[in-house]
Amino acid sequence: MNKRLSIFFSMLLVLSMFLAACSGGGDNADGGDKGGDDGGKSDVPQELRVNINTEPPSLNPGLAQDSTSGTVLRNVLEGLTRISPEGKPENAMAEDIKVSEDGKTYTFTIRDAKWSNGDPVIAKDFEYAWKWALDPANNSTYAYQLYYLEGAEAFNTGKGEKDAVGVKAVDEKTLEVKLVNPTPYFEELTAFYTYLPVNSKIAEANPEWATDAGENFTTNGPFHLAEWAHSDKIVLEKSETYWDAETVKLDSIEMIMINDPNTELSMFDNGELDWAGAPTGALPTDAMQALKDEGRLVTQPIAGIYNYKFNTTVEPFNNVNIRKAFAHAINRQELIDNILQGEQLPAMAIVPPSMFEENEKGYFSDNDVEKAKEYLQKGLEELGLKDASELPAVTLSYNTSEAHQKIAQAIQDMWKQNLGVEVTLDNSEWNVYLDKLDQMDYQVARLGWLGDFNDAINFLEMYRDADGGNNNTGWESKEFQDLLAKSATETDPEARQQLLKDAEAIFMEDMPVAPIYFYTNNWVQAENLKDVAVSGLGDVQYKWAHFE
Amino acid sequence: MAKYIGKRLVYMLLSLWMIVTATFFFMRIAPGNPFASEKKLPPEIEANLNAHFGLDKPWYAQYWEYLVRIVNWDFGPSFKYKSQTVNDLINDGFPVSFLLGMEAIFIAIAVGVLLGIIAALKHNRWPDYTAMIVAVLGISVPSFIMASFLQYFLAIKMGIFPVARWESFMHSVLPAIALASTPMAFIARLTRSSMLEVLANDYIKTAKSKGLSSGVITVKHTIRNALLPVVTYMGPLTAGILTGSFVIERIFGIPGLGAHFVTSINNRDYTVIMGVTVFYSILLLVSILLVDIAYGIIDPRIKLAGGKKGE
Numbered sequence: 005m006n007k008r009l010s011i012f013f014s015m016l017l018v019l020s021m022f023l024a025a026c027s028g029g030g031d032n033a034d035g036g037d038k039g040g041d042d043g044g045k046s047d048v049p050q051e052l053r054v055n056i057n058t059e060p061p062s063l064n065p066g067l068a069q070d071s072t073s074g075t076v077l078r079n080v081l082e083g084l085t086r087i088s089p090e091g092k093p094e095n096a097m098a099e100d101i102k103v104s105e106d107g108k109t110y111t112f113t114i115r116d117a118k119w120s121n122g123d124p125v126i127a128k129d130f131e132y133a134w135k136w137a138l139d140p141a142n143n144s145t146y147a148y149q150l151y152y153l154e155g156a157e158a159f160n161t162g163k164g165e166k167d168a169v170g171v172k173a174v175d176e177k178t179l180e181v182k183l184v185n186p187t188p189y190f191e192e193l194t195a196f197y198t199y200l201p202v203n204s205k206i207a208e209a210n211p212e213w214a215t216d217a218g219e220n221f222t223t224n225g226p227f228h229l230a231e232w233a234h235s236d237k238i239v240l241e242k243s244e245t246y247w248d249a250e251t252v253k254l255d256s257i258e259m260i261m262i263n264d265p266n267t268e269l270s271m272f273d274n275g276e277l278d279w280a281g282a283p284t285g286a287l288p289t290d291a292m293q294a295l296k297d298e299g300r301l302v303t304q305p306i307a308g309i310y311n312y313k314f315n316t317t318v319e320p321f322n323n324v325n326i327r328k329a330f331a332h333a334i335n336r337q338e339l340i341d342n343i344l345q346g347e348q349l350p351a352m353a354i355v356p357p358s359m360f361e362e363n364e365k366g367y368f369s370d371n372d373v374e375k376a377k378e379y380l381q382k383g384l385e386e387l388g389l390k391d392a393s394e395l396p397a398v399t400l401s402y403n404t405s406e407a408h409q410k411i412a413q414a415i416q417d418m419w420k421q422n423l424g425v426e427v428t429l430d431n432s433e434w435n436v437y438l439d440k441l442d443q444m445d446y447q448v449a450r451l452g453w454l455g456d457f458n459d460a461i462n463f464l465e466m467y468r469d470a471d472g473g474n475n476n477t478g479w480e481s482k483e484f485q486d487l488l489a490k491s492a493t494e495t496d497p498e499a500r501q502q503l504l505k506d507a508e509a510i511f512m513e514d515m516p517v518a519p520i521y522f523y524t525n526n527w528v529q530a531e532n533l534k535d536v537a538v539s540g541l542g543d544v545q546y547k548w549a550h551f552e
Numbered sequence: 553m554a555k556y557i558g559k560r561l562v563y564m565l566l567s568l569w570m571i572v573t574a575t576f577f578f579m580r581i582a583p584g585n586p587f588a589s590e591k592k593l594p595p596e597i598e599a600n601l602n603a604h605f606g607l608d609k610p611w612y613a614q615y616w617e618y619l620v621r622i623v624n625w626d627f628g629p630s631f632k633y634k635s636q637t638v639n640d641l642i643n644d645g646f647p648v649s650f651l652l653g654m655e656a657i658f659i660a661i662a663v664g665v666l667l668g669i670i671a672a673l674k675h676n677r678w679p680d681y682t683a684m685i686v687a688v689l690g691i692s693v694p695s696f697i698m699a700s701f702l703q704y705f706l707a708i709k710m711g712i713f714p715v716a717r718w719e720s721f722m723h724s725v726l727p728a729i730a731l732a733s734t735p736m737a738f739i740a741r742l743t744r745s746s747m748l749e750v751l752a753n754d755y756i757k758t759a760k761s762k763g764l765s766s767g768v769i770t771v772k773h774t775i776r777n778a779l780l781p782v783v784t785y786m787g788p789l790t791a792g793i794l795t796g797s798f799v800i801e802r803i804f805g806i807p808g809l810g811a812h813f814v815t816s817i818n819n820r821d822y823t824v825i826m827g828v829t830v831f832y833s834i835l836l837l838v839s840i841l842l843v844d845i846a847y848g849i850i851d852p853r854i855k856l857a858g859g860k861k862g863e
Contacts, residue, residue: 061632069589143597145593145597147597161596162596234640235811236718435583435585438589439585453590
């Protein structure tokens with residue numbers, strides 16, 4: 005026995021030595037930590053450390069469909085345009101953009117630029133990437149982001165030919181793009197990650213080019229992919245071949261994958277991160293107030309909305325006045341002050357104020373209990389009921405999350421107080437929840453929506469058809485459809501904006517959705533870190549970032 | 553012995569087949585699908601994806617394909633992490649979880665046994681009370697609270713260790729302690745009670761009356777016998793630590809396999825769910841077998857062959 009025990013303990017000793025040895029070779033964490041903190045001089049190390057929450061599901065722009073992948077891609081690849089820090093698309097890989105009179109043909113001239121392996125960036129790299137994403141054989145989930153191109157939807161859904169897709173490399177420097185409709189936001193779209201180019205020479209030779217860092221992962225953006233330790237970290241380094249390398253100040257960006265908001269904030273407080281919170285990470289809700297009081301919290305509105313959808317096919321929400329009563333009887337500001345604490349904006353419209361400025365006020369006033377009661381009375385009469393207690397049972401559905409639950413409980417209480425309606429809460433796991441929404445198996449349900457590009461159509465077109473995948477309300481309006489159809493062919497931007505505004509007014513009049521609040525991004529950052537560009541859509545770019 | 557092991561292997565294969573089958577069907581009846589998202593896909597694209605991953609085939613075809621895959625140890629691509637296969641996820645994640653687990657087991661045994669011995673030798677005196685307070689705390693404080701506590705005091709306040717990540721040996725200390733705290737407390741109590749039991753035996757009294765020093769008595773006569781229950785506890789401990797580390801891995805941002813165990817279910821990432829389940833099942837079945845074999849070696853009173861001794 006003695007002998008056995010001693011063997012056992014010596015094995016444990018060997019194991020612990022092995023542990024120490026195999027991990028001791030890593031970089032000296034202490035040395036790195038101090039670099040970021042003692043800044044203030046010109047020789048501050050230009051090394052950024054951020055958290056991106058999770059492993060990016062794919063770094064192939066044709067397969068990416070989430071914000072984590074988008075964050076990495078936006079900083080290693082560059083599209084025809086890039087969104088400037090001011091939020092406007094500016095020429096990037098495109099040196100010049102010509103638009104035909106009908107707004108349907110775009111001619112891009114590609115600038116002299118190189119991939120990180122020295123290959124020139126050519127028009128074919130774009131044609132290849134876009135057609136690859138559209139090819140049904142490649143199972144790109146976000147292919148529909150390219151449906152603005154002529155023939156794209158037909159090819160992607162197996163009804164058309166690859167050659168009929170409206171993108172063509174006329175020569176090495178010229179890319180011609182034909183659109184279905186004049187699309188005033190098309191230049192902005194070309195900065196979106198599904199529109200990013202890939203090195204066609206590499207990708208044709210090796211379909212697995214995007215699965216790891218290495219010589220196959222060639223980039224044309226401000227940074228190149230130096231390391232990708234799956235589920236652990238990604239390291240970007242400044243790209244010397246980038247055409248605008250002069251502007252880029254950061255030498256490296258370490259993107260770690262920590263999925264716990266408390267840990268993220270602790271690491272920031274401990275000097276192990278230069279940034280904590282949105283858009284790539286998250287802050288613990290409990291810490292928000294303290295951070296705000298300390299004056300450290302940065303808040304920025306983004307184009308996103310938190311809604312309560314009504315199922316307009318079932319009683320009592322098939323009645324517009326009942327819907328209005330429920331929407332008016334919510335005290336949004338109270339939810340924001342007491343639960344969310346992230347300086348969100350109360351939403352009384354569906355399109356974010358960054359797209360329609362007047363929506364800061366919206367179509368009705370927040371917490372208008374008097375109006376709510378009037379609408380309720382009207383609705384009850386129309387349904388032939390005497391008072392609210394006779395309404396069919398109302399259930400409010402949400403998916404598992406502490407914040408959704410707190411909001412639902414508060415609103416349940418408001419409806420009870422203001423309307424005298426009893427509401428039951430129904431919580432389900434995310435996937436199950438989406439399934440329920442899909443089957444229209446709900447009465448009132450929460451759902452968030454974030455814009456992909458800076459245009460109001462993002463927030464309206466999902467309600468075009470009752471059976472549209474993202475509608476979920478059963479609501480449809482001919483007038484609304486007509487206005488959206490007109491807006492698609494309208495070439496004058498102002499007239500188009502007005503058409504969309506009118507469509508929104510119709511939507512708000514029918515109220516198939518009760519808007520609750522517009523999202524904000526909240527974060528803390530190192531004091532000497534400057535010029536990180538976070539867009540109104542919540543995209544982040546490090547091209548201009550630097551430490552002072 | 554060989555006959556016993558052979559029999560156990562057959563049972564293991566049978567158990568594994570049952571686990572695989574149950575997981576497969578439970579997964580299929582669970583509502584939701586891997587492509588569900590707030591932004592719904594056009595139906596053509598979804599149909600395309602279903603076809604690509606073979607989800608449009610009848611259940612028996614999918615089931616059969618799955619069994620064939622397992623036999624070939626190829627779990628297929630991950631639905632969500634398109635740059636990795638399930639085998640990649642396991643190959644990358646498991647060594648990390650394993651190292652962390654082993655470190656935790658080492659701490660749990662070393663500290664737990666030491667505390668237990670001290671408590672038993674100083675029975676009903678202050679070292680005993682202190683050790684048992686530590687043990688009660690270890691059992692009653694959940695590991696994630698322990699983790700935050702360690703991060704706050706040892707990393708942020710005192711600056712001895714980094715807050716999180718998996719970079720060097722120093723990074724592994726806090727998560728290992730957090731993971732070890734509960735089993736450590738359990739081992740301390742286990743050691744203490746069995747030590748007390750052994751100390752009350754006649755042969756210890758004899759040894760004392762023979763004039764042996766207390767050091768010799770403790771090491772030679774007491775600990776040796778008192779550790780048997782601890783060894784018995786090793787099997788479930790190893791299994792528990794290897795599969796139960798996902799909370800700690802999440803808090804400390806450790807790229808282990810534990811995280812995939814949980815997130816794959818939320819993502820309805822079928823291939824990952826199945827791959828990780830099969831992998832862990834095999835691990836657990838093997839560790840149960842090893843513990844049973846170890847019983848027989850350590851304590852000759854337990855016979856493997858002959859008597860009816862399944863799991």
